[in-house]
Amino acid sequence: MRVLVLGGDGFCGWPTTLYLSDRGHDITVVDNLSRRKIDVDLEVGSLTPIRSIGERIRAWHEVSGKEIGFVNLDLATEYDRLAAVLAGIRPDAIVHFAEQRAAPYSMRTGKTKRYTVDNNVRATHNLLTALVETGTGAALVHLGTMGVYGYGWSGSAPIPEGYLTVKVPTPDGELEREILHPANPGSVYHMTKTLDQLMFAFYAKNDGLRITDLHQGIVWGTQTPQTSQDERLINRFDYDGDYGTVLNRFLMQAAVGHPLTVHGTGGQTRAFIHIRDTVRCIEIALANPPQDSSRVRVLNQMTETHRLLDLAKMVADAMGAEIAYLPNPRREAEENELIVRNDQFLALGLHPTTLSEGLLEEGREVAARYAGRADVTKIVARSVWRAGMETSGDLVAELPAQP
Amino acid sequence: MRVLVLGGDGFCGWPTTLYLSDRGHDITVVDNLSRRKIDVDLEVGSLTPIRSIGERIRAWHEVSGKEIGFVNLDLATEYDRLAAVLAGIRPDAIVHFAEQRAAPYSMRTGKTKRYTVDNNVRATHNLLTALVETGTGAALVHLGTMGVYGYGWSGSAPIPEGYLTVKVPTPDGELEREILHPANPGSVYHMTKTLDQLMFAFYAKNDGLRITDLHQGIVWGTQTPQTSQDERLINRFDYDGDYGTVLNRFLMQAAVGHPLTVHGTGGQTRAFIHIRDTVRCIEIALANPPQDSSRVRVLNQMTETHRLLDLAKMVADAMGAEIAYLPNPRREAEENELIVRNDQFLALGLHPTTLSEGLLEEGREVAARYAGRADVTKIVARSVWRAGMETSGDLVAELPAQP
Numbered sequence: 071m072r073v074l075v076l077g078g079d080g081f082c083g084w085p086t087t088l089y090l091s092d093r094g095h096d097i098t099v100v101d102n103l104s105r106r107k108i109d110v111d112l113e114v115g116s117l118t119p120i121r122s123i124g125e126r127i128r129a130w131h132e133v134s135g136k137e138i139g140f141v142n143l144d145l146a147t148e149y150d151r152l153a154a155v156l157a158g159i160r161p162d163a164i165v166h167f168a169e170q171r172a173a174p175y176s177m178r179t180g181k182t183k184r185y186t187v188d189n190n191v192r193a194t195h196n197l198l199t200a201l202v203e204t205g206t207g208a209a210l211v212h213l214g215t216m217g218v219y220g221y222g223w224s225g226s227a228p229i230p231e232g233y234l235t236v237k238v239p240t241p242d243g244e245l246e247r248e249i250l251h252p253a254n255p256g257s258v259y260h261m262t263k264t265l266d267q268l269m270f271a272f273y274a275k276n277d278g279l280r281i282t283d284l285h286q287g288i289v290w291g292t293q294t295p296q297t298s299q300d301e302r303l304i305n306r307f308d309y310d311g312d313y314g315t316v317l318n319r320f321l322m323q324a325a326v327g328h329p330l331t332v333h334g335t336g337g338q339t340r341a342f343i344h345i346r347d348t349v350r351c352i353e354i355a356l357a358n359p360p361q362d363s364s365r366v367r368v369l370n371q372m373t374e375t376h377r378l379l380d381l382a383k384m385v386a387d388a389m390g391a392e393i394a395y396l397p398n399p400r401r402e403a404e405e406n407e408l409i410v411r412n413d414q415f416l417a418l419g420l421h422p423t424t425l426s427e428g429l430l431e432e433g434r435e436v437a438a439r440y441a442g443r444a445d446v447t448k449i450v451a452r453s454v455w456r457a458g459m460e461t462s463g464d465l466v467a468e469l470p471a472q473p
Numbered sequence: 474m475r476v477l478v479l480g481g482d483g484f485c486g487w488p489t490t491l492y493l494s495d496r497g498h499d500i501t502v503v504d505n506l507s508r509r510k511i512d513v514d515l516e517v518g519s520l521t522p523i524r525s526i527g528e529r530i531r532a533w534h535e536v537s538g539k540e541i542g543f544v545n546l547d548l549a550t551e552y553d554r555l556a557a558v559l560a561g562i563r564p565d566a567i568v569h570f571a572e573q574r575a576a577p578y579s580m581r582t583g584k585t586k587r588y589t590v591d592n593n594v595r596a597t598h599n600l601l602t603a604l605v606e607t608g609t610g611a612a613l614v615h616l617g618t619m620g621v622y623g624y625g626w627s628g629s630a631p632i633p634e635g636y637l638t639v640k641v642p643t644p645d646g647e648l649e650r651e652i653l654h655p656a657n658p659g660s661v662y663h664m665t666k667t668l669d670q671l672m673f674a675f676y677a678k679n680d681g682l683r684i685t686d687l688h689q690g691i692v693w694g695t696q697t698p699q700t701s702q703d704e705r706l707i708n709r710f711d712y713d714g715d716y717g718t719v720l721n722r723f724l725m726q727a728a729v730g731h732p733l734t735v736h737g738t739g740g741q742t743r744a745f746i747h748i749r750d751t752v753r754c755i756e757i758a759l760a761n762p763p764q765d766s767s768r769v770r771v772l773n774q775m776t777e778t779h780r781l782l783d784l785a786k787m788v789a790d791a792m793g794a795e796i797a798y799l800p801n802p803r804r805e806a807e808e809n810e811l812i813v814r815n816d817q818f819l820a821l822g823l824h825p826t827t828l829s830e831g832l833l834e835e836g837r838e839v840a841a842r843y844a845g846r847a848d849v850t851k852i853v854a855r856s857v858w859r860a861g862m863e864t865s866g867d868l869v870a871e872l873p874a875q876p
Contacts, residue, residue: 227643
């Protein structure tokens, strides 16, 4: 298949690009390199020394013999170029990662709130319009988030895959209806993914676009069998308070000798998936577009759920770290239960890579190898959900010398 | 109250501005005059000879002695100026009409789809962000649409005011939950109002903004007691296939001797409200902001429902016109039932202005007075929901000479 990977230079996009290329697909990355530019503004960088997209692609060609195309293009603002790329490449499928994806960054300032909405909504809507205008019949696979459902809404009921069956009282008795699961986003970032859902629903209904929306859990891990073939192919590892994902942050903190940062009680339960499963799920989704194009196919892309404090304790016990309880900069419930269905992915052949000591240790090792690149002032999360919320100062003045 | 009227130069915005000014409020209109500029692109104009916003405001001062402020500002692109206006004026309340509001225009081309989303989403989100950033405690009243609910979804059940009580099955029995009514928009325009809803919900929950969302029916009528005080205050009257609303179009067509254009079977049932009630509803909403600021107050701003064919027959019978059945450029159900609750507005003191011969005749008279300004080539609706859908040619080559 000819596949466009929009946002193919990012944390999930790059490993997906290599995985799909390795599996024989003809890949073109479309990316405006915004993730790298945001790091410039935040004065932080990937813990791992990621190479430029050009060097990455050249290295992959050396290692695998395969070509990957690259177009530097801003989906939100360069509509005409996007339409030209679709008309020129005529992709069979498109994977859409090209959105600002950090909740804390999306809540950081008025400017980042606006950037997140302006960028994400326009990127998605430009893409949908361009598919219609150019008559591109490509199947679209979008990376959404478990966060569209919010937490604790349905009590003991498992979160279904996108659609919820409810009963509506009417004068003629109860009506059973399958509805898009009510949206309950916890940040401006998550909100943009709920907006995406409604745009997908409309363009599926009106134009018959074939769309799959993957509601992904928190991704952890760094390397895949492809990214570890050459150091120039290494994936990014975010450890900072805005972009770092929670389990990877715990592993990094344990590796560099920093207390594990639990914001709030740690009673928050979240869904997780390893980066190796992310790339497999994308391939499964590409191979199984919706039969009925009038309705978006929704899959829950996660393999397990954990309480954050349980994860912290597990890492602390295994690796000898301390836990620091910090003020929570988010407005969220202190605790929640979370039960999630992922029956469709399991039925389509996903064999979950769940938490194991070996994988945790691999993550710690990656972090330890590059510990000297860490900036200790970037570790505590300080983007607050409302002005005036309390945050913590740095927990340590400098990191211990690495062995 | 100091009130900002965003979009205060438009079809609903201008009469609201005058009504609120007449009632003693201190009004500033914020408008980028986009509605007039779209008419330039569409090569059409209001049937009534509306004056420039400057002349309108001067005329109102002559007639009433009252001052109205005006700021020419694009909410979607001039965030810093918006924030400065909020900080400078410190409004008690804001009425937000400032969105592209025609479904056919929103479906006309890829460019107008994108304009509608880019403009409406950014205008609303910039406003929300600016309220938070400037600490403006103003109550916000937004003009939404009945179209967020879609048609025919809930069978014989009346459409409630914004929130629907449903039963969710769980392993521990059924859970009763009040949810935002599932969105089922029929056009890109309507879709943007469903996106607005989710943004309002988030900013109410996270930031405690006090927001009222008015789900308005199709507005008909032209003049209010304020706009009819001087010809320079006259409200706009859209008769073209993109911006004209259905009942006003029938009245105009009857007045100028054009067949009444029924697109499709006419079995579509829609909700209606007269422009005189629109302005009253806004005042009622301003006087009754939500008590619980964590949840958006939703009111259904409509007074009656009618099948389009029934309206056409009523106008045809009363005024001696013919009915022409044309291909429907929209993708929608041929027929639907529609029962809508508006209990809250009734309880808050609205006395509905329903369809009457007198008001219909008033509309016909306004149209007849300015019939010479009509362009017969703009009457048939030709913006199609999908490429290739059939449309009709012009029904008449020129309009009969007016008496």
